[in-house]
Amino acid sequence: MEEQKSVRPLAPGDLLDGGGLDPQDWDRMRKLGHRMVDDLVTWWSSLDDRPAWQPIPGAVLERLASSVPEQPTPPEQVYEEFRRDILPYPTGNSHPTFFSHVIGTGTPLGAFSDLLAAGLNCNVFGGHQAACHVERQVIAWLASILGLPLEAGGLILSGGSMANIVALAVALRDRTDFDVRRQGLHSAKLRPRLYCSSETHNCLDKGADLLGLGSESVRRLPVDETFRLAPETLEAAIVQDRAAGWQPFCVVGNAVTVGTGAIDPLGALADVCKRHGLWLHVDGAIGAVGVLSPTLAPALVGLERADSIAFDLHKWLYVPYEAGCLLVRDVETERKAFSNATAYLSVLDAGLSSGDAWPNQLGPELSRGFKALKVWMSIKEHGVSGYRRAIETNVLQARHLGQLIEGQPALELLAPVSANIVCYRFVSKGLGGPELDTLNRRIVEELHLRGLAVPSHTFVRGHFAIRVAITNHRTRQSHIESLVAASVAIGEELLAEMRHPSEGV
Numbered sequence: 344m345e346e347q348k349s350v351r352p353l354a355p356g357d358l359l360d361g362g363g364l365d366p367q368d369w370d371r372m373r374k375l376g377h378r379m380v381d382d383l384v385t386w387w388s389s390l391d392d393r394p395a396w397q398p399i400p401g402a403v404l405e406r407l408a409s410s411v412p413e414q415p416t417p418p419e420q421v422y423e424e425f426r427r428d429i430l431p432y433p434t435g436n437s438h439p440t441f442f443s444h445v446i447g448t449g450t451p452l453g454a455f456s457d458l459l460a461a462g463l464n465c466n467v468f469g470g471h472q473a474a475c476h477v478e479r480q481v482i483a484w485l486a487s488i489l490g491l492p493l494e495a496g497g498l499i500l501s502g503g504s505m506a507n508i509v510a511l512a513v514a515l516r517d518r519t520d521f522d523v524r525r526q527g528l529h530s531a532k533l534r535p536r537l538y539c540s541s542e543t544h545n546c547l548d549k550g551a552d553l554l555g556l557g558s559e560s561v562r563r564l565p566v567d568e569t570f571r572l573a574p575e576t577l578e579a580a581i582v583q584d585r586a587a588g589w590q591p592f593c594v595v596g597n598a599v600t601v602g603t604g605a606i607d608p609l610g611a612l613a614d615v616c617k618r619h620g621l622w623l624h625v626d627g628a629i630g631a632v633g634v635l636s637p638t639l640a641p642a643l644v645g646l647e648r649a650d651s652i653a654f655d656l657h658k659w660l661y662v663p664y665e666a667g668c669l670l671v672r673d674v675e676t677e678r679k680a681f682s683n684a685t686a687y688l689s690v691l692d693a694g695l696s697s698g699d700a701w702p703n704q705l706g707p708e709l710s711r712g713f714k715a716l717k718v719w720m721s722i723k724e725h726g727v728s729g730y731r732r733a734i735e736t737n738v739l740q741a742r743h744l745g746q747l748i749e750g751q752p753a754l755e756l757l758a759p760v761s762a763n764i765v766c767y768r769f770v771s772k773g774l775g776g777p778e779l780d781t782l783n784r785r786i787v788e789e790l791h792l793r794g795l796a797v798p799s800h801t802f803v804r805g806h807f808a809i810r811v812a813i814t815n816h817r818t819r820q821s822h823i824e825s826l827v828a829a830s831v832a833i834g835e836e837l838l839a840e841m842r843h844p845s846e847g848v
């Protein structure tokens with residue numbers, strides 16, 4: 344045997360013990376931890392007295408761009424830096440008047456669960472550990488809430504984007520006539536295609552991109568006047584594509600679109616999928632859990648017929664970031680799409696490496712945090728009834744906002760209020776499209792800068808819209824009413840400024 348080059352032999356004094364990162368003084372760390380919890384509780388309980396959002400001062404930005412520290416800093420000082428430079432400048436989504444994008448509020452117990460999950464530092468890849476059973480239980484609870492059968496399974500993932508992308512992978516592997524896992528896409532004789540409405544979230548395009556399908560394989564179809572995909576439009580496109588040599592494999596229905604909050608007619612889409620043998624995936628990132636709202640549930644009938652559903656828990660289940668979920672009607676299709684054998688991950692009869700249904704076999708991730716814990720603790724804390732009340736409240740608040748806008752001559756509702764999203768703009772006689780767009784953009788900016796409320800914006804049929812998405816369990820009726828009043832007051836103020844620029848405001 345060839346002599347191996349030896350490494351330097353260890354010498355006395357070599358560092359074999361000194362690498363520990365635990366605190367020297369556990370009581371000091373305990374005290375700091377208690378202080379963090381106290382400060383957080385104070386912060387949560389006084390949110391309404393603070394601005395909904397505020398810009399980050401230049402000095403803070405400079406500090407946040409400083410170079411990597413070589414020397415250690417005492418943990419108390421690190422925490423002080425957090426209090427000074429980070430705590431005052433969050434997204435704002437814990438605040439009762441935060442309505443931007445679709446970003447949920449989070450709850451105190453949800454946050455503490457994340458602390459516990461991080462403390463335990465479980466890796467939920469699989470194996471014989473409680474975390475796997477907690478995740479499986481959460482998946483079963485969520486499947487039962489959405490009306491999926493017992494054989495359904497799935498995963499807790501980082502969010503709706505990942506859940507949608509993983510769903511597309513399952514659909515592609517299950518509903519195409521070539522072996523995509525072994526032979527790859529280039530073995531397809533007919534190019535696979537999926538269908539969705541023009542209003543569908545762009546994470547589906549990212550998914551098609553990642554899967555190597557290409558953007559042409561996503562056929563975005565026009566919507567009706569209520570921003571919904573009509574089944575006739577869908578069916579005509581499938582028939583046309585088949586004749587043109589495509590291989591249709593999947594339809595993505597929307598349970599609340601991100602732009603205007605529309606809900607596709609899911610039952611009718613399920614009928615089309617059944618007739619054509621296509622996989623029905625529902626992007627319910629926002630609205631799947633809307634089945635809990637008695638007001639919204641009728642519009643979501645058909646969701647329970649989906650082959651897969653992607654939805655977020657950090658949106659309308661108010662769980663702290665991150666937590667999304669993919670449910671697959673027949674979990675075996677998901678397993679077939681992802682499972683593979685590796686020596687070091689093989690299952691033993693006992694010990695940590697035992698147990699069945701390892702979650703890493705259901706998706707692309709191996710190492711996985713214990714995100715299911717905050718969902719488990721939150722659902723236990725509030726019960727389904729608590730969520731039913733909170734979600735229904737948001738639905739009714741959106742309707743109330745829609746009605747207030749319709750009753751206010753200075754405001755115009757730009758889309759029907761289908762769920763929890765409301766799009767509107769300030770209007771004034773004599774102002775044309777581009778001026779109105781500028782004015783409304785400035786209203787959004789001023790609402791943020793003054794810390795009054797945080798709506799976001801979009802374009803509805805070419806018009807700049809102030810967009811309010813309510814996934815906020817802290818919002819009360821008075822917050823909705825103040826938003827309307829502030830939109831009008833700021834609109835009038837800016838209008839006066841536009842008309843008499845020299846006088847200022």
Ligand SMILES: Cc1ncc(COP(=O)(O)O)c(C=O)c1O
Pocket residue numbers: 444445501502503504505507544546599600601626627628629655667
């Ligand atoms: C309809 C819809 N689908 C998917 C997503 C993506 O979800 P996430 O941001 O959790 O990745 C969003 C995000 O807002 C969404 O509104």
